[in-house]
Amino acid sequence: MEPIDTQRIFSIRNTAQFEEVALAIFKYQYHQNGVYRKFCDFLGKSDRTVAQLVDVPFLPIEFFKSHHVVCGSTKPQAIFESSGTTQSQTSKHFVPDLSLYEQSFLNAFSLFYGPVEDYCILALLPSYLERQGSSLVYMVNNLVKRSNHPDSGFYLHNLEELHKKLSEVEQKGTKTLLIGVSFALLDLAEQFPMPLKNTIIMETGGMKGRRKELIREELHLILKKAFGVQTIHSEYGMTELLSQGYSHGNGIFQSPPWMKILIRDSEDPLSFQTEGKTGGINVIDLANLYSCSFIATQDLGKTLPYGSFEVLGRFDNSDIRGCNLMVL
Known part of the structure; x- marks a missing residue:
């Protein structure tokens, strides 16, 4: 299965275009990313059952510490690694295409x-x-x-x-x-x-x-x-x-058109909060074409009007719900 034309990602201008491209990327990553596919199958989700954006599973960000989250077997042009102490496990992002x-x-x-x-x-x-x-x-x-x-x-x-x-x-x-x-x-x-x-x-x-x-x-x-x-x-x-x-100030963020923030319920990671309510930050990053575009972070935040969002802090380890989904 061929990936979508990358120019579609950076020419998105509205919500309908974003959802169309995001669903196409989900199908591509479901077939090409073994770690993500296994996670989706565990949740009973597949390219046949996901018809809209809210149905797409979000991979817990911790997977980047324990798994090789990448599509196909192309040799990476770069491996980005998070900071950490000598005792801690770091995240690794394998990037096949730096462009x-x-x-x-x-x-x-x-x-x-x-x-x-x-x-x-x-x-x-x-x-x-x-x-x-x-x-x-x-x-x-x-x-x-x-x-x-x-x-x-x-x-x-x-x-x-x-x-x-x-x-x-x-x-x-x-x-x-x-x-x-x-x-x-x-x-x-x-x-x-x-x-x-x-x-x-x-x-x-x-x-x-x-x-x-x-x-x-x-x-x-x-x-x-x-x-x-x-x-x-x-x-x-x-x-x-x-x-x-x-x-540009006051901690109120905006995303580029190819990135979207959703807020998941802190008690139920598979459901979403409405605007203005605090929860876990889920990110859709369509530029993550060759890894995973749908990531559940450990950050707390809320969405605001006009597509803006606020970052309020981080979950404590004891607060993270749904961690049993990570033992695949």
Whole structure:
């Protein structure tokens, strides 16, 4: 069974087109992804019984830690791996076609922020740079190169150098994006607070054990005060996805047209919540054509009007329902 034309994924313009492409991808992945098919069969679902989007089974994200979640046997061009301690098991996302990932993040960036060439991109991602296989580093490195700006680049722990660079681009009036992991942005805010008038600050989440966990509102309040900005932007992505949601402030995210958020009932993982009600975040990422496009994450959230959504935290292990479905 041949996969669908990838251009259909990135030319979606409405709900009807999304559902049509999503159902076609479900059929393809049911036949080509052995792990996903076994999971669907366990639930009594197949390409013959799934007729609408709400019928599609969502694979628990934990499968990426224990199984080889991929369609066919094509050798991967990249293996993205989640962060973790030496004792913990990490997720691995086998990516046979990197061009899909590149199309996804480039189209999404252009949709939410305009041409990447318009920006100087400064990346403060120490915990990601210190390990191999980060999908975030791959994305940001690609954006840095495509920005074609002489001041674009990565910073590890050299906060003083980053502070100097921020001062330079601010004086020039350069349109700048500072993208960073939360704990590193907090370090910068404490050591080198400064007013930023031409810079967008985007946090990617994660204290990675370096600092006490803060709720998003606390984090954003500290950063806004330190840098004199009205809003803090955010990126919602993960190793197991090839698409990202973006927030222009207040923790309210939007997805690109080929990505959709559904909220499952915390007590019944096979049913869904209505708009405004809290539950587990399920993601449909059509760019995940060669792995699995239908993923039940460990994040808590709710959907809001106009296709937006909010991320409220994470399930504790003791709160996850339906884990018996993962023992296949």
